[in-house]
Amino acid sequence: MKVTVEPSIFSIVKYDADEIAGVAKEMLTLLGMESTNLTIEVDETIAMSRVTTTMGDPVHVLAMSAAFENLKKPMTFSADNTKFSLGRGLLRVRDRLTPNFSDAPADEDLSIVEAATWDTYCVGRLSRLGLKVHKQRWHYNFRNRHGFNDATDKHFATIWESDDLTWSQLTEISRHAIA
């Protein structure tokens, strides 16, 4: 695996490119993606936590600066938050490498409902891999996109607890949750 981080020197946030690359390698190993090469581009001008990926070799990861940030101490690095943010993005990449997700839109084209659904699926799996996650945060995100009712909560639980869904199944559950 080869990981490149851009920029190599940060001018706004206090991040270290080597440290980010190290965390990325750790996550690639944890997710069984040792043969995947990455270019991680950090946009340090934007304080958002969004991470988008574009397939290719290397896979391109675009991360807004807050994705790797210690929220208690703004502009400083958090390895835990980086693990978690990269984990979500890399799980989407891993999904896309299978035929089950061949019909999924590119990250940039995902609707906010689709993004919330896939995030739920990814974070549920990350929690089972031992990463510390706050389930209620993702439950609230799912409710915001699907509705605040018992039926939605049931569909959230189904996605959260699953390990082998296809894109069609994910979108089908999401449609039922909104209905």
Place this chain on the structure above:
Amino acid sequence: MRKFFPVQDLARDERFNQATNEERMADPRGTSNTGVIRKARSTNRLTPARPDATDAARSLMHGIMVGEIQALEGAGRTCFDFVTGEEAPFELKLDMARQCWDEARHVEISVKLSEWMGTELGQFVENTVLFAAACSQDPVLRLAGVNRALEGLAIDVFTTMKEFGELAGDPYLAFCEDWMLADEVTHVKMGSVWLRKITENDPERRAKALEFQSVVDKIFSYGGLRSESDESPILLARRFRELAGFSEGELTEIADVSLAALNERREALEKTLATSPA
């Protein structure tokens, strides 16, 4: 008991990390699509339609929660720091005591809402600028800075969050924000009434207080957090502010100050990027 408590001595447990406003202002990053920050979205207003809406709402809710704690501490201080009758009328202190009761209730509500939204207490940095505005040695300046500027911002924030809850269909968020908003209007009104009453025959003191309010308004607008531009997450809530006693002229001034703060932040970021390595 100690009087005039300094902001750096506020008691918090190990979950919380505090930052001064200067530290927050040193962060030039933005979340809007203007100027050099152009990739994210067409509007920065906090609505459920924003891709990062849930996280942005959680962060703002945490800011509200710590703001309520500081507002409680500030109103409590005003009850205690000044000599009754000589420095502050008894009735003013009674209003501040009532405000303490309200703020304590708001803290409890905000904690519950934060948990409901999936936020751990202390997860985000606590900006202590709110309590800093409550450290003035003149009760009239505190009323101007806290009750009119700070609680005025709270009106804008609660209006935005209430609308967020309504649009998202979150019944708890919309309901709680609406109730807290009603209290904030009262708090601002108390500030407006006491400011006029105490400085009735002291135009110099009134001018000083209004100047302080203007400074605090600008500080609270840091980075254009609140303005009438779509680039700001929080909209200036003109109607509720009118109900709270703000005149049309005052509202226009706050809108201008807020827009100036937004432009300053944009320029700061452009400057940083221009001087940073490619």
